[in-house]
Amino acid sequence: MDCTKNRFCCCRLTGETWTVIVYRYGAPADKEICELVCDRSYITLSNLVLLKTKLGYSVRDFLYYLKRCGNDSASLILLDYDHQIEPILAANEGEMKLRLLLATEQPS
Secondary structure: OOHHHOOOOOOOOOOOEEEEEEEEOOOOHHHOEEEEEEEHHHOOHHHHHHHHHHOOOOOOOEEEEEEEOOOOOEEEEEOOOHHHHHHHHHHOOOOOEEEEEEEOOOOO
């Protein structure tokens, strides 16, 4: 699937270009990573759930934020509430990259 052709619900554009990197846990190696470039205003929980379904996952599957802890490790934060998105974006303001993990089973 070509990730660059996905359309999101539109709202007022901010002019800030963000990169959303989606790691698809358990996917074939050639489809494991999907990278999207979009305006910050497109990064909402409803649009991320829409993206999840466009990538072939169901509503029951898991969407995690990869919170970086140093250079080589990250903790997983389950995304399931609207209020989680703004603090995550604020934490990544300098880099303007958001890293997500999609999984059909809850990782241990």
